[in-house]
Amino acid sequence: MNTYPNTEAKPKEVTGKSKIMGILNSRKVVPYIFVAPFLISFLVLTLYPAIQGIIMSFQSILPGQVNFIGLENYSRVFNPAFYDAFWNTTIYVVITVIVLTIIPMLLAVALNSKIIYFKAFFRASLFIPALTSTIVGGMIFRLMFSGQETSMANQFIGILGLDPVNWRFNAWSAMFLMTILAAWRWIGVNILYFLAALQTVPEELYEAADIDGASKYQKFIHITVPQLKPIIIFVSTITIINGFRMFEESFVFWEDGSPNHIGLTMVRYIYQEGIQQNDLGFGAALGVILMMIIFIISIIYLILTGSFKKEDA
Amino acid sequence: MAKNTRKKGLIILANISIILVALIALFPIISLIFSSFIPSSLLMRNGITFSVSMDQISLGNYEFIFTQAAEYWTWYGNSMLISALTIVLSLFFSSMVGYALALYDFKGRNFFFLLVLLILMIPFEILMLPLFQLMINTQLVNTYLAVILPLIVAPIAVFFFRQYALGLPKELMDAARIDGATEYGIFFRIMLPLMGPSLAAMAILLGLMSWNNFLWPLLVLRSNDMFTLPIGLAALLTPYGNNYDILIAGSVMTIIPIVILFLFFQRYFVSGVTMGSVKG
Numbered sequence: 001m002n003t004y005p006n007t008e009a010k011p012k013e014v015t016g017k018s019k020i021m022g023i024l025n026s027r028k029v030v031p032y033i034f035v036a037p038f039l040i041s042f043l044v045l046t047l048y049p050a051i052q053g054i055i056m057s058f059q060s061i062l063p064g065q066v067n068f069i070g071l072e073n074y075s076r077v078f079n080p081a082f083y084d085a086f087w088n089t090t091i092y093v094v095i096t097v098i099v100l101t102i103i104p105m106l107l108a109v110a111l112n113s114k115i116i117y118f119k120a121f122f123r124a125s126l127f128i129p130a131l132t133s134t135i136v137g138g139m140i141f142r143l144m145f146s147g148q149e150t151s152m153a154n155q156f157i158g159i160l161g162l163d164p165v166n167w168r169f170n171a172w173s174a175m176f177l178m179t180i181l182a183a184w185r186w187i188g189v190n191i192l193y194f195l196a197a198l199q200t201v202p203e204e205l206y207e208a209a210d211i212d213g214a215s216k217y218q219k220f221i222h223i224t225v226p227q228l229k230p231i232i233i234f235v236s237t238i239t240i241i242n243g244f245r246m247f248e249e250s251f252v253f254w255e256d257g258s259p260n261h262i263g264l265t266m267v268r269y270i271y272q273e274g275i276q277q278n279d280l281g282f283g284a285a286l287g288v289i290l291m292m293i294i295f296i297i298s299i300i301y302l303i304l305t306g307s308f309k310k311e312d313a
Numbered sequence: 314m315a316k317n318t319r320k321k322g323l324i325i326l327a328n329i330s331i332i333l334v335a336l337i338a339l340f341p342i343i344s345l346i347f348s349s350f351i352p353s354s355l356l357m358r359n360g361i362t363f364s365v366s367m368d369q370i371s372l373g374n375y376e377f378i379f380t381q382a383a384e385y386w387t388w389y390g391n392s393m394l395i396s397a398l399t400i401v402l403s404l405f406f407s408s409m410v411g412y413a414l415a416l417y418d419f420k421g422r423n424f425f426f427l428l429v430l431l432i433l434m435i436p437f438e439i440l441m442l443p444l445f446q447l448m449i450n451t452q453l454v455n456t457y458l459a460v461i462l463p464l465i466v467a468p469i470a471v472f473f474f475r476q477y478a479l480g481l482p483k484e485l486m487d488a489a490r491i492d493g494a495t496e497y498g499i500f501f502r503i504m505l506p507l508m509g510p511s512l513a514a515m516a517i518l519l520g521l522m523s524w525n526n527f528l529w530p531l532l533v534l535r536s537n538d539m540f541t542l543p544i545g546l547a548a549l550l551t552p553y554g555n556n557y558d559i560l561i562a563g564s565v566m567t568i569i570p571i572v573i574l575f576l577f578f579q580r581y582f583v584s585g586v587t588m589g590s591v592k593g
Contacts, residue, residue: 034413049443133525146360
């Protein structure tokens with residue numbers, strides 16, 4: 001509390017002391033003292049690393065030996081492993097956006113109808129996966145989808161007459177594992193967003209549609225979906241950004257790196273190059289590229305939601 | 314009449330399918346709990362499987378984890394300590410900042426709030442390498458402090474507290490000033506208690522974030538005795554699988570306390586986690 005720079009002399013004197021107390025307690029100074037921890041944390045933990053990250057991306061960093069190498073890191077970025085990482089991440093983002101927007105929306109609409117009785121149980125059950133860490137959740141899925149014929153997943157597809165799959169070692173099933181893990185953990189949370197939004201849809205719209213003789217399907221397409229548009233954009237944008245940040249879903253299935261990069265993602269690639277290969281400069285360059293990708297997507301989001309227009313009004 | 318029975322049938326069908334979806338969502342956790350009573354050698358050989366016979370069931374994994382797995386309990390202690398410190402420190406600082414941004418008029422207030430939003434938009438993964446280098450240079454690698462630092466003034470919590478404090482009655486502050494309370498007294502004795510529900514929601518969010526945190530602790534925690542639960546458990550995921558007893562029983566004991574807390578404080582979990590998914 002007493003970190004406020006004290007320019008008043010002689011704090012021992014009673015009058016001086018109360019003067020300092022007066023300054024420390026004045027409504028001009030107090031808010032800055034309250035905000036100070038944030039400012040320090042912003043400078044040290046965000047601004048400094050952001051600038052340092054850009055500087056590092058132009059450096060070759062070895063213990064005790066740092067050299068500026070210009071654009072060399074960036075010229076190495078566009079290599080086959082990067083394309084694999086970018087491609088995997090993009091597919092992962094597309095699948096998770098579709099799955100984590102459409103399924104929660106449909107389930108929320110179903111749950112919101114008056115004929116459903118076990119709402120609290122349903123909400124709680126779908127929410128519980130969000131409480132598990134990706135590591136624990138992934139470990140369960142890894143054992144359920146293990147390659148042996150005896151694993152649950154293979155027994156299940158065996159009933160359907162399909163051959164056992166070595167889930168962690170095919171490109172398609174690798175993507176399936178990562179997306180199903182993410183879907184399992186996040187569907188319940190996204191349902192809550194849609195449920196909250198559904199409460200704001202005016203009942204009169206449905207009543208008017210009933211008078212016009214609209215079917216349930218027509219009401220969903222022409223009333224519910226347009227009314228939910230803001231929350232659809234919100235949920236899908238979070239999913240896109242979290243998709244580009246994805247790391248743990250990859251790590252938990254292939255702790256030592258995946259065969260033929262089938263589980264390699266952007267952040268995994270940063271980790272692999274920056275930490276495991278100890279090439280901090282190259283890793284930083286990859287970080288800058290990832291930042292630019294996410295930045296462009298955020299801008300598109302702001303345009304789609306009309307945030308720029310609002311500020312003019 | 315026929316229409317009525319058809320409608321009844323539809324209602325029953327809809328309710329059954331909803332229950333089915335709920336059970337599918339719970340299924341992995343139920344399988345985990347069941348499998349924790351299966352000997353680890355069988356798990357290693359078969360994975361999690363439908364073909365279980367009753368005579369395979371044993372408490373072996375739990376016996377092992379309570380008697381021979383000292384390292385697991387070290388990780389548990391580390392996770393508890395780190396989560397507790399994160400919750401206490403971050404609630405203190407974040408609520409203070411959010412409160413000031415909401416209820417004081419001062420120069421730069423909008424600028425500070427803009428900074429909060431800006432940090433929310435920058436993914437942590439972008440900053441992690443320079444931050445890691447900073448931890449090396451300041452010799453903080455492999456300390457609890459390094460794990461906690463990025464969460465101490467959590468922007469998501471600041472944002473949440475600001476929104477919440479905006480709805481608090483400002484007149485209370487003026488009344489307290491007339492009674493001679495200091496600005497700090499007003500915050501800690503009058504306004505902070507009014508922020509109770511938001512403190513509970515953020516305590517849960519911060520607790521979950523640090524309990525489940527993975528990538529940053531993976532970078533800065535270097536020795537087994539400093540690992541948190543997710544890092545330690547992930548280290549057991551080797552192809553050789555000689556640690557499945559700790560892995561499976563340990564996973565159960567990582568989840569169960571959280572699920573129990575959730576059943577008691579559902580409302581706060583819901584507002585905390587829906588807020589938190591904005592920031593992963």
